Structures are given as structure tokens and as C-alpha cells.
Amino acid sequence: MSNIYLGYHFTIEPKELGSEILIAELGEKPFESFIETETGFSAYIQKDLCTEDVLEDIYILGSDEFKISYVIEEIDQVNWNEEWEKNFEPIDVNGKCHVRAPFHKKTEAEFDIIIEPKMSFGTGHHETTHMMIQHLLETDVTGLKTLDMGCGTAILAILAEMKGAKPIDGIDIDNWCYLNSIENAERNNCTEISVYEGDAELLKGKSYDLIIANINRNILLNDMQTYVDCLNKNGILLLSGFYNEDIPFIDASCTEKGLTYVKKFERNNWVSLKYLKNN
Numbered sequence: 001m002s003n004i005y006l007g008y009h010f011t012i013e014p015k016e017l018g019s020e021i022l023i024a025e026l027g028e029k030p031f032e033s034f035i036e037t038e039t040g041f042s043a044y045i046q047k048d049l050c051t052e053d054v055l056e057d058i059y060i061l062g063s064d065e066f067k068i069s070y071v072i073e074e075i076d077q078v079n080w081n082e083e084w085e086k087n088f089e090p091i092d093v094n095g096k097c098h099v100r101a102p103f104h105k106k107t108e109a110e111f112d113i114i115i116e117p118k119m120s121f122g123t124g125h126h127e128t129t130h131m132m133i134q135h136l137l138e139t140d141v142t143g144l145k146t147l148d149m150g151c152g153t154a155i156l157a158i159l160a161e162m163k164g165a166k167p168i169d170g171i172d173i174d175n176w177c178y179l180n181s182i183e184n185a186e187r188n189n190c191t192e193i194s195v196y197e198g199d200a201e202l203l204k205g206k207s208y209d210l211i212i213a214n215i216n217r218n219i220l221l222n223d224m225q226t227y228v229d230c231l232n233k234n235g236i237l238l239l240s241g242f243y244n245e246d247i248p249f250i251d252a253s254c255t256e257k258g259l260t261y262v263k264k265f266e267r268n269n270w271v272s273l274k275y276l277k278n279n
Helices: 015-026 080-087 127-137 155-162 175-187 217-230 244-256
Strands: 004-013 033-036 040-046 067-076 091-093 097-100 111-114 146-149 168-172 193-197 208-214 231-243 259-267 270-277
Touching: 004 015, 015 033, 015 040, 091 127, 097 127, 111 155, 127 155, 127 208, 127 231, 127 259, 127 270, 146 155, 146 217, 155 168, 155 175, 155 193, 155 208, 168 175, 175 193, 208 217, 217 231, 217 244, 231 244, 244 259, 244 270
Parallel strands: 097 111, 146 168, 146 208, 168 193, 208 231
Antiparallel strands: 004 040, 004 067, 033 040, 091 097, 231 270, 259 270
């Protein structure tokens, strides 16, 4: 098989939500890697596995809600580590948590997390992941039964285990995220994390002391009652994946279901909220 790759360089407006949906759809195709760019992301596929109609049934490309364009580049002998070293810098959160790729040097951070950079979303670079790490760093999670909903790369589940949470469930609807979460948990020597492929339907009959949900506004609002039903008394709910202007909708949903607002973090108009369940 040839080692020639095609790089599909996508420009997307609005970028964040559009990228999330498009990557989920492309994940059903033989694309091997996704790298975030300033205007969207690049998707890579072996030329031998790419057919002329590879994008024909991608629903979002025909949607009026997003403006998406792309160019295709032929690339010889892709060196993924080299590509990632160009695009992936280590993350330092509050001087306590360091998120890095295997090719980065280890630091003396209290929590050193290694994420295999097959895709730059969920590595800690995005504002929402960064803020959720902040919440976890200042929360005592020792012995808390934890759910990482929409776990992505499992970075938040990994940090929760490093801080003493157990047992931990990670759930993601995307097959790539499911497989990558398992790999990253193993890479960080985690023994308390179980990963499942699916959605909130998997939560029936479950209960947790801590629920982490970094997804998006619409899914959070749709599944909020399920989260609250699964949360034990005095349980903690950490939410992100939405903007400042979405807070009234998220807060109304939480408060009407009996949750108490505790704290907010904000980065570049993205926000992350913390709630408690008092009964």
C-alpha cells in the first residue's frame, strides 16, 4: 500500500461546532488523523483508501448552518510526530497540571498527563478542556465515583483518577474517541477508568458523586435531567462546551432541577460552570 496521503484542509464557520460535527462524520471514513488549524482543521487519509465520493454523504457539507470550504493536498510519507511537533505544544494549567505528547520532555508538574496526539481536539488546548482541568485541580475528588461524559481523549477522566477519584466511567458517542480514550487511559497507567461507546442512554440505573460533561449547549440541555437523576446527594456537576451567552439557559435548567450554582471560569467567551446537588 502506498504511503502517499491526501490532506483535506477545511475552513469552517462557525469553527468549533462545525469542526466537532464534521470530524464525527469523517470518523466514519478511513481518515487517520485530524489537526486543528486557525480556521478549521486538516484531515488526513491514505490516497489508496480515498475514493472520489468519500465526502458525498457528509451531511454537514450540505447544511445551510455552516460555511465550509476545503482544499486537497497530496503529501508523501507523512511523519505524524513531525506534524504534531509543529502543531502541538505542551499545556500548563496553574503550574500543577502538565498535558503533553509522548515526544515532549517530562516536567515536575504534580499531574503529568500524556495524550497521544492523533487529534488536537481534547488535548487541553481548547478553552473548555482547560477550564474543566481548573475545576478538577481545585476540587477534592478523592474516592468520588465519577463520570466523564463525552470523554473525548479521556484527559479529564485521567486527571480525576490521578487526584484519587474512583471508579470512573468515560462515555463518548464517537468510536474514535472511545478507542483513543482506552489507549490514553492505558498510556497513563490508569486502572480505575472504564470506557463505553454510546450516549446518555447508558446512564440508566447509574449513580455518581461527580459528573464531568464537556459537550455543547444543546446536548447538555437535552440530557440535563439524566445527569441530575444520576447524581448522588452532595454530588458535583461540572459543565462546559458553551459560551457566556448560553449561561441563562444552562443555569435555568440546572436550578429548576434543584442544583445550586457554585462557580464559573471564563476563557475567550467560553465558560465552565460548577453546580452542587444538595438533596
